[in-house]
Amino acid sequence: MNARDLATGFAPILLVVALLALVPLFVSSNTVLNFLVFTLIIALAAQGWNLLAGYGGQFSFGHAAFFGTGAYAAAILQVNLGLNAYVAFLVGIGLGALVGFVIGYLSFRSGLRGSYFALVTLAFAEVLRILANSAGFTGGAAGILIPLEVSAWNFQFESRAAYYWVALALVGAVLVLVRAIERARFGAQLVAVRENEAAARALGVDALAVKLKAIAISGAITAAAGGLYAQYFLYLDALIAYGPWISIEALLAPIVGGLGTVFGPLVGALALHGLSEGSKMFTGEIPGIDLVVFGVVLILVVAFTPDGIMGVLGRLRRRLAGSTAKSTANAAPLPAREEPAA
Amino acid sequence: MSHTNPSITRRTLLQGAAATAALIGAPAYLRAQSAPIKVGILQPMTGALAFDGQQGRIGAELAIEMINAAGGVNGQPIEPVFGDARSTPEGGTAEVEKMQAEGVVAIVGGFASPICLASSQAASRYDLPYLVDVGVSDQIVSRGLTNTFRFGPGFGKVTQQALENLVKINEAAGNPAKTVVLVHEDGLFGSGLAQLLQNELPKRGFEVLQTLAHPTPARDMSNIALQIRAANPDIVIPSSYYGEFVLLARTMQQQRIRPKGIYAVLNGAASNFRFVQEFPDAAENVMDCNHWHDPRKQESQALLERVRSDGNVWTYNIPLNYSNVKLLADAIARAGSTERTAIRDALAASTYEGHVMPYGPTVFVDGQNQGAAPVNTQVQGGDIKVIFPEDFADAEPVFPVT
Numbered sequence A: 001m002n003a004r005d006l007a008t009g010f011a012p013i014l015l016v017v018a019l020l021a022l023v024p025l026f027v028s029s030n031t032v033l034n035f036l037v038f039t040l041i042i043a044l045a046a047q048g049w050n051l052l053a054g055y056g057g058q059f060s061f062g063h064a065a066f067f068g069t070g071a072y073a074a075a076i077l078q079v080n081l082g083l084n085a086y087v088a089f090l091v092g093i094g095l096g097a098l099v100g101f102v103i104g105y106l107s108f109r110s111g112l113r114g115s116y117f118a119l120v121t122l123a124f125a126e127v128l129r130i131l132a133n134s135a136g137f138t139g140g141a142a143g144i145l146i147p148l149e150v151s152a153w154n155f156q157f158e159s160r161a162a163y164y165w166v167a168l169a170l171v172g173a174v175l176v177l178v179r180a181i182e183r184a185r186f187g188a189q190l191v192a193v194r195e196n197e198a199a200a201r202a203l204g205v206d207a208l209a210v211k212l213k214a215i216a217i218s219g220a221i222t223a224a225a226g227g228l229y230a231q232y233f234l235y236l237d238a239l240i241a242y243g244p245w246i247s248i249e250a251l252l253a254p255i256v257g258g259l260g261t262v263f264g265p266l267v268g269a270l271a272l273h274g275l276s277e278g279s280k281m282f283t284g285e286i287p288g289i290d291l292v293v294f295g296v297v298l299i300l301v302v303a304f305t306p307d308g309i310m311g312v313l314g315r316l317r318r319r320l321a322g323s324t325a326k327s328t329a330n331a332a333p334l335p336a337r338e339e340p341a342a
Numbered sequence B: 001m002s003h004t005n006p007s008i009t010r011r012t013l014l015q016g017a018a019a020t021a022a023l024i025g026a027p028a029y030l031r032a033q034s035a036p037i038k039v040g041i042l043q044p045m046t047g048a049l050a051f052d053g054q055q056g057r058i059g060a061e062l063a064i065e066m067i068n069a070a071g072g073v074n075g076q077p078i079e080p081v082f083g084d085a086r087s088t089p090e091g092g093t094a095e096v097e098k099m100q101a102e103g104v105v106a107i108v109g110g111f112a113s114p115i116c117l118a119s120s121q122a123a124s125r126y127d128l129p130y131l132v133d134v135g136v137s138d139q140i141v142s143r144g145l146t147n148t149f150r151f152g153p154g155f156g157k158v159t160q161q162a163l164e165n166l167v168k169i170n171e172a173a174g175n176p177a178k179t180v181v182l183v184h185e186d187g188l189f190g191s192g193l194a195q196l197l198q199n200e201l202p203k204r205g206f207e208v209l210q211t212l213a214h215p216t217p218a219r220d221m222s223n224i225a226l227q228i229r230a231a232n233p234d235i236v237i238p239s240s241y242y243g244e245f246v247l248l249a250r251t252m253q254q255q256r257i258r259p260k261g262i263y264a265v266l267n268g269a270a271s272n273f274r275f276v277q278e279f280p281d282a283a284e285n286v287m288d289c290n291h292w293h294d295p296r297k298q299e300s301q302a303l304l305e306r307v308r309s310d311g312n313v314w315t316y317n318i319p320l321n322y323s324n325v326k327l328l329a330d331a332i333a334r335a336g337s338t339e340r341t342a343i344r345d346a347l348a349a350s351t352y353e354g355h356v357m358p359y360g361p362t363v364f365v366d367g368q369n370q371g372a373a374p375v376n377t378q379v380q381g382g383d384i385k386v387i388f389p390e391d392f393a394d395a396e397p398v399f400p401v402t
Helices: A003-021 A030-055 A064-079 A085-109 A115-132 A160-185 A187-196 A197-202 A209-232 A237-244 A245-256 A266-281 A290-305 A308-323 A323-331 B010-025 B050-071 B091-103 B113-124 B154-174 B188-200 B222-231 B242-254 B275-278 B298-309 B317-335 B340-348
Strands: B037-043 B078-083 B104-110 B130-132 B149-150 B179-185 B207-214 B234-241 B261-265 B286-289 B376-380 B384-388
Touching: A003 A085, A003 A160, A030 A187, A030 A209, A030 A245, A030 A266, A030 B091, A030 B179, A064 A085, A064 A115, A064 A160, A064 A237, A064 A245, A064 B037, A085 A115, A085 A209, A115 A237, A115 A245, A160 A187, A187 A197, A187 A209, A197 A209, A209 B091, A245 A266, A245 A290, A245 A308, A266 A290, A266 A308, A266 B078, A266 B091, A266 B317, A290 B037, B037 B050, B037 B091, B037 B317, B050 B104, B050 B298, B078 B091, B091 B113, B104 B317, B113 B149, B130 B317, B154 B188, B154 B261, B154 B286, B154 B376, B154 B384, B179 B188, B179 B222, B188 B207, B188 B234, B207 B222, B234 B242, B242 B261, B275 B384, B298 B317, B340 B376
Parallel strands: B037 B078, B037 B104, B104 B130, B130 B149, B179 B207, B179 B234, B234 B261, B261 B286
Antiparallel strands: B286 B376, B376 B384
């Protein structure tokens, strides 16, 4: 990889992360920081989904399986086995990869794809939810509580800003990872499998191995989001960890932000949650109206920008770049892989 | 424009703006003398728990209305700052942050245990007193958080009381019931309770014939009803949410399954007037061990009348939130300031009796009100009556039913 590649590929990530890292220096409001931390956790989970679905074309409806595994591992290893929080967090990431591998092995080996794969992942997440709800070591339906002992050693911080930086660092690391994958042979193989699996096979791509690798990495990333959630809110039950809400959040952010783009999940999560908070602010005291506004805007966004916010930014950039680019931009059929003009 | 109005220069405008900003940004206590006391009312107003959240808010609003009508607290009115927890713990946490930014002196509510756990913890970062209205998980008051208080009973207390009361009601009737079938939803209340009852009932002379679990939501209770018919127990103990229990009670009625008693614990329907009004025949004589107001107190009757005249349904959320807000107002009055630590200490030392629950004087130990206890209710003649303990009862138990 030459210097120019580095500059165009990784410089925007560094720039965005560096700019975001400055936010707590100007914003002291914990309301805003709390919102940002939660949004970054979602962005992290969404990036995991994006790697498998956006790049690999394997649409999962059950990323809660990974999120919950990461979250429960972080909590159970600390509470029941007395492990250090950071060790528990890392083990959780490993277990997320393992769960991803197992689900992938069982479903990809059976040749499940498209909506069948989506349904199977949904079923796995539901099975894990029901097991976690009835098992003893997860705390059952009463849930599991990580004791509140604020110290950096326990992965618990006094200030919301510290959580924010940790979450941002993880998001930044994953952005770099996804960019590196995108530029590597593995990324090209993944996209080839997405576009036409039979053709990819004919070219010598081991589709099963590529998909398994993708789902394991995807599981690890989303498990990291789960572990972070557990450390931030310190309480889990089966519905939080394995509930369908996180599967939806994880797929909604990349779809809105831009499927199969490095920044898509982050941009999507920020836009969605920003919109949600914004509509809350402007609709006042009537409960639920903000959700109506949110829903309407979401429908409009999806209807008018089918390739997500990153696609719109890409088209804008090309339109600005000149008339020659304009004609190709309008004809672009696939999710754009362009980066913002950051 | 500045040429036409030379008296306002850029500098004076900036000075004015800075002064305004400083005033707005000043700590709440500097302005407290003239400002109302802000209290956070946190409830799940949207999402799966929206009904309970709305009920809780009604109770809190009525208490604030009454306190303000009587001249407020130390001459200052209470101003509610409403928050929607969206039925999720992170929704609750976000609202706590907002309420903190708005300068509330305490927060009341939460309803569900996960919301209460996360929100009270977020509030503890600011030493913000948090009064849990319902959340029965015993973890809420076992974390050593000094800001968290629970006025109502926890899960352990409710289940223990339910068991004791069942034995007493049975004894008083001459021990007609010997066999039991447990029906429970597979969540926090149901599973935990079923386990406890399975262990404890045999020690008290009951035989547990069968334990039947069902998920929430469940759309059909025919199988459960048929299994109950086959087991033919003296008592059915259901622990389910509203929809499932209504379905079970109706199915049992249709299939003419008539045990000597239906004894619900923390049931979503048995102490709910909606169930009683919509299915009076199925509801008749159903017993429940749950949160309930003290029917002998005049104030609770007045509150109930008021809620009904407003066209609302009466559920236990209303008197619990009503009492919590009054308890908080009393603590603020005794603290003599809106300083958080002072309010917290006043709450911890509270002996408040002016609530509408059957708890007696308030005594907090590690944040849990020691007097808090559930009562037994029974649907009698289309009304919900308290049948046990005798001290608070306004009716005799009808048992055995058949």
